Amino acid sequence: MCSLPIPLEPLCRVAVTGGTHGNEMSGVYLARHWLRAPGELQRPSFSAVPVLANPAATAVCRRHIGRDLNRTFTNTFLTSKPTPDEPYEVTRARELNQLLGPKNSSQAFDFLLDLHNTTANMGTCFILNVTDIFAMHLCHRLQLQHSEPRPRVVVFKLSQEETFSIDSVAKHGMTIELGPQPQGVLQANLFSRMRSLVASTLDLIELFNQGTAFPAFEMEVYRFLSCTDFPHTEDGDLAGMVHPQLQDQDFEPLQPGAPIFQMFSGEDVLYEGDSTVYPVFINEAAYYEKNIAFMKTEKVTVSIPALPVLSPAPAH
């Protein structure tokens, strides 16, 4: 496995981003709150920086203005020459790359935690690149600390050239995804759950910085396979919807032959794959424009090696 470098120094430059999608309100309100009162993000060895990632989209409570910011942190966009008519998010991605990166450079932030909500019934979910051994350790520990609901881990396996999301700008990073919550709505239980997960994440980074051992472990993860599109009419309109038996069943096994869509005309469409998969992001509002009805994952166990133990930070 081609892994990201494992940190050999304390992680002192940490950022927490909210409002990467302007209508996912847990992160929007936490980032705004911390920008006024950042004390909660301080630890002995570092102070995490709160960032409202897409302020223009947040101001109008939309996912994005011109294009999805969280798909814009590719080398191609980040190194493109500014043009007057480029989408707002391309300009903003370059700004954030200056602030938190530059991507793939030694000056980049050590860790970036990005906060999201989904309309899908995903409970507590962490999303990350499986090659980021440090972040995998954090997910494992967070799973042990936060049992209700049990956090799930969704992993992608992307090379540095393929990464596209805001956390890829930093040396290490991950996304916290909480649902279900409608776009534009702030629910108190998800807000406090997000807040507590961020606090635990910062505590774990502090533990690592202080020289705590993070031994090897095995962990069950959901590995991304592919997306399943909605059925469409010839005119490009939706021809059906997520089947009631699949709705809200994120992370539950989907067997070949099980219904996945209910057409407006009444008949069912069945899952035609030849193996059991685990669907996630079922009926996520933001994916209608991408035509995605859900994503398929497979459940696998991964072995993660121990982190090197840092020597305790000298007392100040």
Place this chain on the structure above:
Amino acid sequence: MTGKPIKKIAIFGGTHGNELTGVFLVKHWLQDGAEIQRTGLEVKPFITNPRAVKKCMRYIDCDLNRVFDLENLGKKISEDLPYEVRRAQEINHLFGPKDSKGSYDIIFDLHNTTSNMGCTLILEDSKNDFLIQMFHYIKTSLAPLPCYIYLIEHPSLKYATTRSIAKYPVGIEVGPQPQGVLRADILDQMRKMIKHALDFIHHFNEGKEFPPCTTEAYKIMEKVDFPRNENGEISAIIHPNLQDQDWKPLHPGDPVFVTLDGKTIPLGGDCTVYPVFVNEAAYYEKKEAFAKTTKLTLSAKSIRSSFH
């Protein structure tokens, strides 16, 4: 009392372009309307805000469901008018004119809410025997699935709805469903509400007599904003105990909001209220965290079509 048979009905979807159940039911019925046809009735499905539907937004310039007052409907057409005001005039021309003899008899306007309101019928006039009878029929037919009647008759809080151009305006609101999402269970419930409504009209036109009835309703009293800081930003959110508790009694002293620092703000006053539209996404910009209602009983006289 007797009344004329019902002739012309419209079913509106997409008055808010991101409330997808009505959008897709109406689009489906435009392709295949067999299930909404009844003998002797003209039933016309119609997308009211196609530009907002295309963008999957509530509206383009302003809320279409607030501009059917005589002032907006009478404004001189110009390019400077908000899109929804121009569109309201077109809709009024097609299905109204409001308060005229030629207007449609009944308009059903299909909406979704992010609040946990279940099946809701919205009534604008507590004296309308015909609609009270219809709502009673729909409630009875849906049982055991609950169905609530929300009465928006109020000197200042009633608003100029799209459906108000018809003689009998009916708002249908089903939730919870996020904006921009289509759920099969919610679609099934709304479809049943329309089926029972059309069946009722069909029975009425055929001469069936509906005896006097009473039914429970919730009447709007007051809209409640979120607590805000000096910059006008929201400083407290709906308390977990109130989230999803639409239609349930809320007593003085019960928690309503929780501040970002964790302090609970209770309900003041000295009367029990019934909250609705608790934490509706679209009402953040209208400065409405929920609305208080009071429970009452509506009664309707017996009705029968005059042409039998």
